[in-house]
Amino acid sequence: MPRQIHKLSPAESEIIARSQDDARYFTDFYFDGWLFDDHITPEWQLKVHHAQQKEITVIGGIGSGKSLAIGMSAAVWCATTHSFKFMGVAPTLYQSAQMFQMILERAEGNKFERFIWKTVSKPYPKITLKHSGIKTSTLEFMSAADDANRILAWEGDWINVDEAGLLDNIDETIIRLGTRLRGKIGGRSRLGRLSLTTNPHVNPQLYYRFDLAKEMPEAYLSIQVPTQSNKNITDEQIESLVRRIPEHERDRWLKGDRPEGEGREFPASLVEPCEDDGLDAIMHRGLSLEEAGFIEQRAPKAGLIRWELPHQTDRRYIVVMDPGQGVPPYRNAPVITVWDITEFPVKPMTMQAFWWGYGDGSYQPCIQQFKDYFHIYKASFGVYDSTGTQTGMGEYFRLEDELLVYGINLAGNVKGEAILSLKLFMGRQLIRWPKSINGIHQQLLSYRLPDRKVVQDIVSNFQISALFARRFYYVDEDTPSNREVPYPELSRFGRVPTDRYERSHSR
Numbered sequence: 001m002p003r004q005i006h007k008l009s010p011a012e013s014e015i016i017a018r019s020q021d022d023a024r025y026f027t028d029f030y031f032d033g034w035l036f037d038d039h040i041t042p043e044w045q046l047k048v049h050h051a052q053q054k055e056i057t058v059i060g061g062i063g064s065g066k067s068l069a070i071g072m073s074a075a076v077w078c079a080t081t082h083s084f085k086f087m088g089v090a091p092t093l094y095q096s097a098q099m100f101q102m103i104l105e106r107a108e109g110n111k112f113e114r115f116i117w118k119t120v121s122k123p124y125p126k127i128t129l130k131h132s133g134i135k136t137s138t139l140e141f142m143s144a145a146d147d148a149n150r151i152l153a154w155e156g157d158w159i160n161v162d163e164a165g166l167l168d169n170i171d172e173t174i175i176r177l178g179t180r181l182r183g184k185i186g187g188r189s190r191l192g193r194l195s196l197t198t199n200p201h202v203n204p205q206l207y208y209r210f211d212l213a214k215e216m217p218e219a220y221l222s223i224q225v226p227t228q229s230n231k232n233i234t235d236e237q238i239e240s241l242v243r244r245i246p247e248h249e250r251d252r253w254l255k256g257d258r259p260e261g262e263g264r265e266f267p268a269s270l271v272e273p274c275e276d277d278g279l280d281a282i283m284h285r286g287l288s289l290e291e292a293g294f295i296e297q298r299a300p301k302a303g304l305i306r307w308e309l310p311h312q313t314d315r316r317y318i319v320v321m322d323p324g325q326g327v328p329p330y331r332n333a334p335v336i337t338v339w340d341i342t343e344f345p346v347k348p349m350t351m352q353a354f355w356w357g358y359g360d361g362s363y364q365p366c367i368q369q370f371k372d373y374f375h376i377y378k379a380s381f382g383v384y385d386s387t388g389t390q391t392g393m394g395e396y397f398r399l400e401d402e403l404l405v406y407g408i409n410l411a412g413n414v415k416g417e418a419i420l421s422l423k424l425f426m427g428r429q430l431i432r433w434p435k436s437i438n439g440i441h442q443q444l445l446s447y448r449l450p451d452r453k454v455v456q457d458i459v460s461n462f463q464i465s466a467l468f469a470r471r472f473y474y475v476d477e478d479t480p481s482n483r484e485v486p487y488p489e490l491s492r493f494g495r496v497p498t499d500r501y502e503r504s505h506s507r
Helices: 010-019 024-030 045-049 066-080 093-107 111-115 148-152 170-178 204-215 235-244 247-255 268-274 277-288 364-376 388-398 413-427 438-446 457-472
Strands: 055-060 085-090 116-120 126-131 135-143 158-162 193-198 220-225 295-299 303-308 317-322 335-340 349-356 381-385 405-408 431-434
Touching: 010 024, 010 066, 024 066, 024 111, 045 066, 045 220, 055 066, 055 204, 066 085, 066 093, 066 111, 066 126, 066 135, 066 158, 066 193, 085 093, 093 111, 093 126, 093 135, 093 158, 111 116, 111 126, 148 170, 158 170, 170 193, 170 204, 193 204, 204 220, 235 247, 268 413, 268 431, 268 438, 277 431, 303 438, 317 364, 317 457, 335 364, 335 457, 349 364, 349 457, 364 381, 381 457, 405 457, 413 431, 413 457, 431 457, 438 457
Parallel strands: 055 193, 055 220, 085 135, 085 158, 158 193, 317 381, 349 431, 381 405
Antiparallel strands: 116 126, 126 135, 295 303, 303 349, 317 335, 335 349
């Protein structure tokens, strides 16, 4: 005998109708007493389920119950809304399948099972629901990496990205997935909801989206969830977590607090002493007096992207460029800095200008800005990253004989020397920049090796700056225990001489 689609009783129809305003009516009946926010403080699960905002970000501590809450909410939406389609996405299929298992475990032995028409685990997990009120609704679970083609062929109501903080390209993922949430079906418009759930990973794109709720609360909902909000975690288990997590990381992993970069290569103890709020005081005074040459410019996602103090006569400057064709705060955005090295190394090399620019697919904006800075600050030298495809960029400057410009190729061991040079100057506080440029702080603390997938353009610029400045670095010959061998002159092609440890007398 063929299987019959479950026909709702009048009582069930009433429960589903009431659930439109309070989903706890549904879960209490169909999941044997399970309730959103049951003994949870702060209450957030029901708020997410009934949210009017179309973009939701939930950042929570370890084991705070984010995945279960989203999975149960998706199950309710599918069971109470005609032809509803939900997709759970995660960096890997294994992570995505966890929500699939949670829903099935809660359904087993409860009345919700009568709605489950079919479950499959291959080629990807999927739950199909049917009853007389909804026809067919589905919950599907895929990985962001492996199922891109399937995702682009999908249309539905709600996509949740679990562990979104582990994605390197959140904004690109949101653009790609957001196009799937459109259209109408059965006389109703799709819900059009995109949500992110994650632990508090170091990811500037994630926190940019989280902060959008402050600017546009009608469109974005952001929630921070502590571990203790999950009633299934006992006090003893929390005590065990506390013992295992270093004290300085507990607020992050147990309360969901926003992390700083992990500081693998450049820890906060190295970065923060070089952040000079005195430079910001000079800037603010100049701006308040409306003096010429003082410039600050901000962008919504990146913060300060342009910071300029005016040129001063009798000062010596270098201009450094990490070329790029992208836009901040993403990878491959061009970065140009101007450093005052007049009294270096007796006094620190100090930032005079900073430009984190918009390439918009072209090198021309950064090349033009580099030339402008060279002339504005009457620079002694110009330096640029000539690694990889940027090797031939020197042709742009050879047409102007007055520009003394070097290219530095960071391939091979040279990159390691650049990093060590920057650490040397930072450790001795021989390099200083404004504290207000948050992009510098975030990139330095987030930088790690290998750096192929790290947003690092500012760090790359700083590495080149420090490597080039080594040629001006010296110590008193009477203090041999502290003696440093100065970095040698580069060749006209930006190459390091073969015997790069021989002292140069050309200066």
